[in-house]
Amino acid sequence: MNKTFNLLFFIKKNKIRTNGTAPIYLRITIDGKAADIAAKRYIDPQKWDVKAHKAVGNSQEAKTLNIYLKTLEQQVYDSHYQMLKEEDFVTSESLKSKLLGTDISTRMLIPIFQDHNDKVEALVGQDFAPGTLERYKTSLKHTQEFIIWKYKTSDIDITKIDHAFIMDYDFWLRSVRKCANNTAVKYIKNFKKIIRLCMANGWLSKDPFLGYKAKLKAIERPYLTKEEIQTIYEKEFASDRLNQVRDIFLFSCYTGLAYIDVKKLSKSHVNLGIDGDKWIFTHRQKTDTSTRVPLLPLAQELILKYEDHPECVNSNVLFPVLSNQKMNSYLKEIVNRVDISHRKTYIRHDCYIVQWCSNRKCKQNARSYQYKNHSALCEDLG
Known part of the structure; x- marks a missing residue:
C-alpha cells in the first residue's frame, strides 16, 4: 500500500507557443516519486492561478477548462484506486502508463x-x-x-x-x-x-522477503573410522565398476580432496615437494584457492594402479571418475556390501583425513588443512 499520493496541475512556461499560451501538465507524486502527464490543454500564463492550480476568473473559457481539469483529476483518482485493488502497490510511472494506455508489460x-x-x-x-x-x-x-x-x-x-x-x-x-x-x-x-x-531492475518495489527468517541448522555427520576405511580397502568386488569407485573414494580419503577436485587431476598436478616426496599441487574448485597435498603411500599406489587405464591415458587424468550421481549411488552399494551401519555419500570422504595420516607428514598436513588437534589423531600407516 502506498503511503503518499498527490496531484497538482501546473504550466510549463519554457514551452510557450507562438500564440503566447503554455501547456498544462498534471504531476502525479506517489511516495515521493513524480511523473508528469500532459493535460492536452493550453492557457495564457497570465490567466493561470499558480497557488490554486487552475484557471483564473469566471469566464466561460475558464470554467470549461477547470471542469476539464477536475474531470481529468477524478480519472486519475479512479485509476489509482482500481490499481491498488489489483496490485496493492502503485508507482507514479505505472499509474501514468495506465492513464496513457501504455501499461508496463507484465513480467512473468x-x-x-x-x-x-x-x-x-x-x-x-x-x-x-x-x-x-x-x-x-x-x-x-x-x-x-x-x-x-x-x-x-x-x-x-x-x-x-x-x-x-x-x-x-x-x-x-x-x-x-x-x-x-x-x-x-x-x-x-x-x-x-x-x-x-x-x-x-526496478520490476519490484517491495521486498517480499521482509519478515521472512529461516536458518540453516548445524548437522553432525558421522566420520568414517580407520577400521571402516580398512574394511573398504580390503574388500574385493566382482564388479569392476565397484572396485573403481572404491579406489577413487579411498584416494579422496587419503588426500582430503573433494569429488570435483579428484575428477580434474592430471599427471601434471603431481610434483615433488620441498621434502623430496610426491605432492599434489592443485586448485580447489569450491574455495577457489590453491592447495598442496602430500601423497601417502596408499594414495600413490592407487595412482599407479590406473596410470595405464584407457580413459586416463586418452583424457590425461589420474582416475576414470564417473559422474557424482553414479559415484554416490555405487558408494551406497559398497557401504551395504561391507556392512557399514551408518549411511555415507561421497562428500563425507574429506572428514576422514582429520582422523588419520602418516606421522611422517603430520605437520605438513596440519598446516595444509588447518585441522584442530590434528597431531593427537594421526597414526603411522607407513
Whole structure:
C-alpha cells in the first residue's frame, strides 16, 4: 500500500507557443516519486492561478477548462484506486502508463528465472561451477511445481509475489516435497536471488522477503573410522565398476580432496615437494584457492594402479571418475556390501583425513588443512 499520493496541475512556461499560451501538465507524486502527464490543454500564463492550480476568473473559457481539469483529476483518482485493488502497490510511472494506455508489460516469473539460469549456464567454467547450475535448475523446477500446486497455473506475474507467496513456498517445500530444513532454506535462498534481480531492475518495489527468517541448522555427520576405511580397502568386488569407485573414494580419503577436485587431476598436478616426496599441487574448485597435498603411500599406489587405464591415458587424468550421481549411488552399494551401519555419500570422504595420516607428514598436513588437534589423531600407516 502506498503511503503518499498527490496531484497538482501546473504550466510549463519554457514551452510557450507562438500564440503566447503554455501547456498544462498534471504531476502525479506517489511516495515521493513524480511523473508528469500532459493535460492536452493550453492557457495564457497570465490567466493561470499558480497557488490554486487552475484557471483564473469566471469566464466561460475558464470554467470549461477547470471542469476539464477536475474531470481529468477524478480519472486519475479512479485509476489509482482500481490499481491498488489489483496490485496493492502503485508507482507514479505505472499509474501514468495506465492513464496513457501504455501499461508496463507484465513480467512473468518463470521467463525471468529461466533467463537467469541461461546466463549461469553460459558462464559455467568461468564464474560458476556445474553444480551451481544444477541447483538453480532444480530450484526453477520446484518453483514451477509450487505455482501449479498453489495457483493452478504455470506462471505468475512477479508483482503478485508477496510475503504470503514466500511463506507458502516454504511450507510446500517442507510438506509436499518433504525437504529437510536445510534443503528448504537453500531452495528459498536460490529463489531469493531471482527476487533480488527483479528488485535491482526496478520490476519490484517491495521486498517480499521482509519478515521472512529461516536458518540453516548445524548437522553432525558421522566420520568414517580407520577400521571402516580398512574394511573398504580390503574388500574385493566382482564388479569392476565397484572396485573403481572404491579406489577413487579411498584416494579422496587419503588426500582430503573433494569429488570435483579428484575428477580434474592430471599427471601434471603431481610434483615433488620441498621434502623430496610426491605432492599434489592443485586448485580447489569450491574455495577457489590453491592447495598442496602430500601423497601417502596408499594414495600413490592407487595412482599407479590406473596410470595405464584407457580413459586416463586418452583424457590425461589420474582416475576414470564417473559422474557424482553414479559415484554416490555405487558408494551406497559398497557401504551395504561391507556392512557399514551408518549411511555415507561421497562428500563425507574429506572428514576422514582429520582422523588419520602418516606421522611422517603430520605437520605438513596440519598446516595444509588447518585441522584442530590434528597431531593427537594421526597414526603411522607407513
